Amino acid sequence: MSERSLAEWLSYLEGLHPNAIDLGLERVREVAQRMGLARPARQVVTVTGTNGKGSTCAFIATMARTQGLRVGVYSSPHLLRYNERVLLDGREADDSELCAAFAVVEQARGEISLTYFEVGTLAALWLFERSQLDLAVLEVGLGGRLDAVNLVDSDLALVTNVGLDHADWLGDSRESVAYEKAGIFRPGKPALCGDTDPPQPLLEQARQLASPLFLRGRDYSLSISPNAAANHWQWRGVDNQGQPLLLEALPMLNLPLENAALALQAYALLGLPWEAAALAAALADTRVVGRFDRREITAGGRPVSLVMDVGHNPHAAAYLAARLAQCPCSGRRHAVFGLLADKDLEGVIGPLLPLFASWSVAPLPTPRSRPAEQLREALLVHGAPVSVHGSIAEALDAVCDGLQAGDEIVLFGSFYCVSEALEWLN
Numbered sequence: 001m002s003e004r005s006l007a008e009w010l011s012y013l014e015g016l017h018p019n020a021i022d023l024g025l026e027r028v029r030e031v032a033q034r035m036g037l038a039r040p041a042r043q044v045v046t047v048t049g050t051n052g053k054g055s056t057c058a059f060i061a062t063m064a065r066t067q068g069l070r071v072g073v074y075s076s077p078h079l080l081r082y083n084e085r086v087l088l089d090g091r092e093a094d095d096s097e098l099c100a101a102f103a104v105v106e107q108a109r110g111e112i113s114l115t116y117f118e119v120g121t122l123a124a125l126w127l128f129e130r131s132q133l134d135l136a137v138l139e140v141g142l143g144g145r146l147d148a149v150n151l152v153d154s155d156l157a158l159v160t161n162v163g164l165d166h167a168d169w170l171g172d173s174r175e176s177v178a179y180e181k182a183g184i185f186r187p188g189k190p191a192l193c194g195d196t197d198p199p200q201p202l203l204e205q206a207r208q209l210a211s212p213l214f215l216r217g218r219d220y221s222l223s224i225s226p227n228a229a230a231n232h233w234q235w236r237g238v239d240n241q242g243q244p245l246l247l248e249a250l251p252m253l254n255l256p257l258e259n260a261a262l263a264l265q266a267y268a269l270l271g272l273p274w275e276a277a278a279l280a281a282a283l284a285d286t287r288v289v290g291r292f293d294r295r296e297i298t299a300g301g302r303p304v305s306l307v308m309d310v311g312h313n314p315h316a317a318a319y320l321a322a323r324l325a326q327c328p329c330s331g332r333r334h335a336v337f338g339l340l341a342d343k344d345l346e347g348v349i350g351p352l353l354p355l356f357a358s359w360s361v362a363p364l365p366t367p368r369s370r371p372a373e374q375l376r377e378a379l380l381v382h383g384a385p386v387s388v389h390g391s392i393a394e395a396l397d398a399v400c401d402g403l404q405a406g407d408e409i410v411l412f413g414s415f416y417c418v419s420e421a422l423e424w425l426n
Contacts, residue, residue, distance in 0.1 A: 006095040009102045010082055010116075017115040023146035028118045032125070032151055034108040040128035041072060041136035044152055045266060048140035048181045049160025049194070051316045052259040055288050056160055056194075057137045059255070059263030065090060066282040067273050069134040074124040074149070076117065076141050079290055079419045086124045088131050093124075101126045117141050121148040135270070143170050145183020157184045157211075158266055159202065160259060161195040163315040178202040185211045190269050194262040214238070214265055222261040233257055237265045239274070247276055251284045254292055256319065290418035292323055295425065299400035305329070305408040306425075308418045312339065314347030320412060321351035331406030332357040336395045336421075339413045341370040345378050348413065356410070359386040360395040364416040392420035 004012065045060060047053050054075055061071045070089045078084040083092035093101075101123035105114070114122075121141075128136050138154070140147045162178045170177045178198065182205035185191045191206050192214045206213040214220060220237035235247045245268055253260055260283050268274065293308040311320045324333070335356040339345060361375040372388045379386040389395035392411070399409055411421050 004099060004102075006082065006098055009099055013102070013116045013119050016119070017113045020115065021117075021142065022115050023143065025146060025148070025151055027112050027114060028122065028148045028151055031105065031109045031112055031114065031118075032122060034110070035104060035122065035126060037122070037125055038129060040125045040138075040152060041133035043134065043156075043270060044136045044138065044154040045156045045158065045270075046138045046140065046149060046152065046154035046184045047158045047160065048144040048147075048184055049158070050163035050177065050313065051311070051319070052160040052194070052256055052262075053139045055255040055286070055291055056158060056259040056263050056266075057139050058286050058288050059260050059283060060266055061087070061135075061137050062286045063263065063267045063279055063282040064135050064270070064272060066278050067275075069272070070132065072124075072128040072131060072133045072136045073139075074121070074128070074136070075139040076120070077415050079415060080422055082120075085120060086127060088127065089133070093127055097127055098123060115148075118148045121151070125152065140181075140184065143177075143180040143183070145180045150184050153186050153189075154184065155189055156266055156269055157186060157189065157191045158262060159184075159191070159193045159195065159198075160262060161315065162193075162199055162202065163313060175199045175201050179205070182206070185209050187211065190214060192262060192265055192269075194258055214269070216258070216261065220261060220265040222257055224257070235261050235264050237261075237268050240269045240271045245274065247279065250280050253283060253286070254294070255286060255288060260286075289422070290415070292320070293418075297425070299403045302403060302405040302407075304331075304400075304403050304405070306421070307408060307410045308421050309410070309412040310415045310418050311412050312343055312348065312414050314344055314350070317348045317412075318351045320410075321355060324352075324355055324410065329406070329408045331404055331408065333408045333410055334399050334403070335359045336392065336399060336409055336411040336417070337361050337375060337413045338364040338372070338392055338417045339370045339375060340364065340366070340368050340416075342368070343370070343413075345370065345375070349378060349382070349384075352412075353382050353384060357385070358399075359384050360389055360399050361386060362389040362392050362395045364392070364414055365420065366416060369416075392417055393424045396421065396424050 073087040086093035105122045140149045179201040182202040187209045191211045224233045232249045290310045295306045361372045363369045
């Protein structure tokens with residue numbers, strides 16, 4: 001069993017459970033007990049939300065590592081390698097470590113059927129526990145209350161924002177989504193929410209659990225300098241003793257400022273050293289592949305830009321549109337786009353329609369993909385110029401053939417889109 005390669009393990013795990021998603025903690029908790037899992041680190045932060053989980057986790061981890069802490073980060077999905085999901089003090093877990101962890105889970109589960117994500121979560125927790133970490137930052141896979149990550153009792157629970165996504169699992173209202181996400185709160189432990197209008201079920205859950213709740217706009221805030229030339233922002237919040245904190249003249253970031261502000265408040269509550277210059281540098285150094293990820297490339301001998309973003313729901317599309325509006329392009333912008341079938345097509349394309357001179361659409365390499373013809377038809381209704389291609393890579397090739405110097409390709413709609421684009425770049 002332990003002789004399997006990582007690729008063989010992942011192929012085996014994909015077929016292990018009849019359903020790709022099977023929310024609930026009973027099965028995974030039983031296997032965790034059989035494995036003897038304890039706490040994955042001295043302190044644990046759990047992060048959920050409709051968008052921004054990855055960048056929030058990255059901000060927290062970078063700031064903590066700046067202070068010399070050993071930090072583990074568990075996230076999903078991955079873009080090119082499964083190893084990306086498990087970071088051990090800044091490095092990806094290697095194949096042998098992951099294979100050993102999968103073997104331990106397999107031995108412990110016995111007759112219990114687990115999903116691919118559940119096995120991966122248990123494997124990550126096992127590796128974290130053995131790495132003597134000071135801090136584990138755990139990104140929820142789907143929802144919160146019934147997600148395998150919620151097996152762990154965290155010291156700090158974060159909700160980045162509450163929007164509509166995964167309606168089949170989380171419901172079709174912000175209230176139902178908030179109820180599921182607030183399921184990561186723990187009695188008496190602090191909880192944070194970066195949504196400026198948190199739904200009532202989230203507030204009620206914190207009240208029932210007597211969880212100190214820190215809200216954006218009330219307990220912490222960010223503000224951008226009105227002077228465009230200043231190009232900075234400031235943050236106000238509180239420490240774990242309730243004392244006010246202020247960081248001024250912070251550098252502007254490629255990643256969302258609201259996620260940086262949430263991460264700063266989380267960091268402040270962890271009781272770690274508060275050194276303004278080090279924190280500002282850590283925020284500026286934080287990178288997340290595929291989140292407003294700009295690359296300068298050459299197409300036909302001409303310099304052009306490629307912006308990659310994993311945004312796949314209306315909230316993420318609105319953010320992408322706002323960021324693009326803030327970053328003028330000297331040429332024309334061209335969209336490369338694919339979407340999963342369960343996503344809100346109109347909600348995703350709506351904010352972005354005015355920004356692109358052309359759209360190139362393609363199916364994604366998964367049975368869950370929305371057909372490219374459906375994307376084309378939806379765009380034609382709005383009068384958008386659109387072409388259909390067999391794959392994201394073919395769409396990128398076709399777009400590059402007609403680019404002029406200063407043009408920009410904006411690729412978005414799914415993790416699958418960015419994954420294919422990264423392979424195309426390589």
